[in-house]
Amino acid sequence: MQKFxxxxxxxxxxxxxxxxxxxxxxxxxxxIGDKFIIGFNDKSYLVKITLxxxxxxxxxxxxxxxxxxxxDLDITIIQGYPKGDKIEDIIKYGSTLGANSFIPCxxxxxxxxxxxxRQENKMERFNKIAREACEQSMRTKLSNVEQFINFKDIDYNxxxxxxxxxxxxxxxxxxxxxxxxxxGLKSGSKIAFLIGPEGGISEKEIAYLKTLNNTKFISLGKRxxxxxxxxxxxxxxxxxxxxxx
Amino acid sequence: MQKFxxxxxxxxxxxxxxxxxxxxxxxxxxxIGDKFIIGFNDKSYLVKITLxxxxxxxxxxxxxxxxxxxxDLDITIIQGYPKGDKIEDIIKYGSTLGANSFIPCxxxxxxxxxxxxRQENKMERFNKIAREACEQSMRTKLSNVEQFINFKDIDYNxxxxxxxxxxxxxxxxxxxxxxxxxxGLKSGSKIAFLIGPEGGISEKEIAYLKTLNNTKFISLGKRxxxxxxxxxxxxxxxxxxxxxx
Numbered sequence: 001m002q003k004f005x006x007x008x009x010x011x012x013x014x015x016x017x018x019x020x021x022x023x024x025x026x027x028x029x030x031x032i033g034d035k036f037i038i039g040f041n042d043k044s045y046l047v048k049i050t051l052x053x054x055x056x057x058x059x060x061x062x063x064x065x066x067x068x069x070x071x072d073l074d075i076t077i078i079q080g081y082p083k084g085d086k087i088e089d090i091i092k093y094g095s096t097l098g099a100n101s102f103i104p105c106x107x108x109x110x111x112x113x114x115x116x117x118r119q120e121n122k123m124e125r126f127n128k129i130a131r132e133a134c135e136q137s138m139r140t141k142l143s144n145v146e147q148f149i150n151f152k153d154i155d156y157n158x159x160x161x162x163x164x165x166x167x168x169x170x171x172x173x174x175x176x177x178x179x180x181x182x183x184g185l186k187s188g189s190k191i192a193f194l195i196g197p198e199g200g201i202s203e204k205e206i207a208y209l210k211t212l213n214n215t216k217f218i219s220l221g222k223r224x225x226x227x228x229x230x231x232x233x234x235x236x237x238x239x240x241x242x243x244x245x
Numbered sequence: 246m247q248k249f250x251x252x253x254x255x256x257x258x259x260x261x262x263x264x265x266x267x268x269x270x271x272x273x274x275x276x277i278g279d280k281f282i283i284g285f286n287d288k289s290y291l292v293k294i295t296l297x298x299x300x301x302x303x304x305x306x307x308x309x310x311x312x313x314x315x316x317d318l319d320i321t322i323i324q325g326y327p328k329g330d331k332i333e334d335i336i337k338y339g340s341t342l343g344a345n346s347f348i349p350c351x352x353x354x355x356x357x358x359x360x361x362x363r364q365e366n367k368m369e370r371f372n373k374i375a376r377e378a379c380e381q382s383m384r385t386k387l388s389n390v391e392q393f394i395n396f397k398d399i400d401y402n403x404x405x406x407x408x409x410x411x412x413x414x415x416x417x418x419x420x421x422x423x424x425x426x427x428x429g430l431k432s433g434s435k436i437a438f439l440i441g442p443e444g445g446i447s448e449k450e451i452a453y454l455k456t457l458n459n460t461k462f463i464s465l466g467k468r469x470x471x472x473x474x475x476x477x478x479x480x481x482x483x484x485x486x487x488x489x490x
Contacts, residue, residue: 069467093474098466137468179489221343221484222314223382229338229477236481239466244424 002028003037003044003135005142011040014047014059021057024049030057037065039134042141069140071098071238072187077231078154078162080107080197086228091126095133095143097235102130102145103192105154109199119148151205160189162215165230167200178218182241193234198227247273248282248289248380250387256285259292259304266302269294275302282310284379287386314385316343316483319435322476323399323407325352325442331473336371340378340388342480347375347390348437350399354444364393396450406430407437407460410475412445423463427486438479443472 004020016024024030034049036059044065051058077099079090091102104126106114126145134142156162163178185191194201194209201209209215220233249265261269269275279294281304289310296303322344324335336347349371351359371390379387401407408423430436439446439454446454454460465478 071467093471093477096468096471096474097478098468137470139468177490179485219489220481221488222316223341223343223384223484225382226338226341229341232338232474232477233342233481233484236465236478237485239468239478240424240482240485243466244464245422 001035001037003039003138005039005131005135008040011038014061016057021052021055024057025052025054035062039140039142044140067138067140069138071235072242073185073238074101074188074190075099075235075238076101076103076159076190076192077234078103078105078192078194079231080105080151080195080201080227081110081112081148082197082227083111088126088129090228090231091129091143091145092133094231094235095130095139096137097232098139098239099231099235100141100143102126102143103154104145104148105151106148107151107197108202108205110197112197114148123147152208156212156214158190159192159214161185162192162194162209162212163234164194164201164206164209164215164217165196165220165234166206166217167219167224177216178237179241181216181218182238193231195227195230195234246280246282248284248383250284250376250380253285256283259306261302266297266300269302270297270299280307282383284385284387289385312383312385314383316480317432317487318430318483319346319433320344320480320483321346321348321404321435321437322479323348323350323437323439324476325350325396325440325446325472326355326357326393327442327472328356333371333374335473335476336374336388336390337378339476339480340375340384341382342477343384343484344476344480345386345388347371347388348399349390349393350396351393352396352442353447353450355442357442359393368392397453401457401459403435404437404459405434407439407454407457408479409439409446409451409454409460409462410441410465410479411451411462412441412464412469422461423482424486426461426463427483438476440472440475440479 004016006016010016030049030052032049032052035046038045038047044067046062046065047059048062049059077094079102081104087104094102123145130143130145220230225233249261251261255261275294275297277294277297280291283290283292289312291307291310292304293307294304322339324347326332326349332349339347368390375388375390465475470478
């Protein structure tokens with residue numbers, strides 16, 4: 001069944017915004033009486049269409065759904081800004097796999113030059129990608145892409161634990177600790193995975209991260225992963241470890 | 246360090262083929278004395294360049310490297326052919342994450358029409374994507390993309406176990422068994438993950454798979470994954486379960 005995440009205005013008026021009306025009417029060809037799911041404020045509701053045309057869509061709430069499709073950890077992906085549009089795949093697949101938040105961050109080896117005028121357009125686009133991925137994967141919560149930030153300006157204190165994906169660990173075949181640590185986290189913990197851009201995290205950045213008392217250096221298997229694959233591995237591992245029985 | 250997978254002719258003549266010479270000379274700007282790694286026949290060798298120009302590259306073997314970056318299971322991804330060029334991402338990321346073989350397969354809900362003339366070009370392109378991903382991730386073995394095949398024509402007997410990723414399982418929140426099963430597999434087992442195209446595996450196909458005695462139906466967490474995300478989840482889970490301590 002189709003899910004749409006909506007805002008407060010839409011929720012109060014039991015309607016959808018223009019682009020979703022277009023999708024419902026033109027693409028999905030919804031009719032009066034058709035049902036879909038709305039997500040608002042971390043809750044899901046089954047609704048039924050009472051009015052639909054090119055310009056308007058109204059619905060009534062049938063019931064609140066008691067669904068929770070979320071990981072039991074609050075996960076942020078701190079991603080060293082990668083080349084090209086890889087960040088979009090990271091947001092799309094990461095949202096599908098259950099990340100709550102993305103922090104695109106400028107690191108020493110980031111090769112991307114920011115044009116601040118374009119940042120706003122990008123944020124809008126990134127959050128749309130996140131919303132659509134959350135809708136498609138039937139997330140209960142909407143994931144969120146935060147403003148670009150410099151590596152040093154991140155408030156690392158907000159996390160209970162930051163897993164630093166550091167490929168030197170993989171090369172040394174030193175793979176102790178991720179599993180045990182992940183298994184031992186309290187439900188609801190706020191954690192982050194920090195992933196470098198192409199070329200990885202610099203020695204200076206690693207030295208800085210080592211001064212923090214809430215970081216843990218992990219490796220992700222024997223092979224050298226691409227920057228856009230690392231977050232998918234981490235999120236899959238969290239689901240596998242904590243959701244499967 | 247750069248790795249190139251080479252064929253028997255190149256290995257016997259201690260050279261590289263044209264496109265790799267171009268990459269070594271023009272892109273990587275290798276010079277005489279520079280070292281790289283060659284992969285041949287599931288072995289890796291450190292080599293040193295003795296001659297390089299636009300047309301020729303010769304090297305000598307310094308030593309065989311005692312590296313094994315492979316998962317301890319022989320994994321095939323049986324992928325219901327997806328829309329667009331998603332299959333290329335599946336091959337690229339799947340090779341990075343350790344899959345040995347890919348079988349693109351036509352299933353009931355595949356929306357792709359095969360043009361047999363174009364299959365050969367595609368196979369060449371797909372295997373190039375696999376090779377480059379294996380080189381970049383420092384795989385010891387080269388992964389392989391097999392010919393397109395119909396779902397019913399696959400020889401399912403060649404696998405010790407086939408995990409069928411079936412999203413209905415996820416919807417029912419019935420997630421028992423994958424972890425225990427994966428954990429219990431003997432090293433070297435030949436397994437497959439079978440993943441449907443968009444729209445999933447049909448009821449008829451599920452019924453057929455249930456008649457086989459080496460299938461196990463699994464779900465991949467609480468969220469509905471995209472067809473191109475499912476194999477990445479599976480391969481990450483294998484690495485996490487069997488490589489990390």
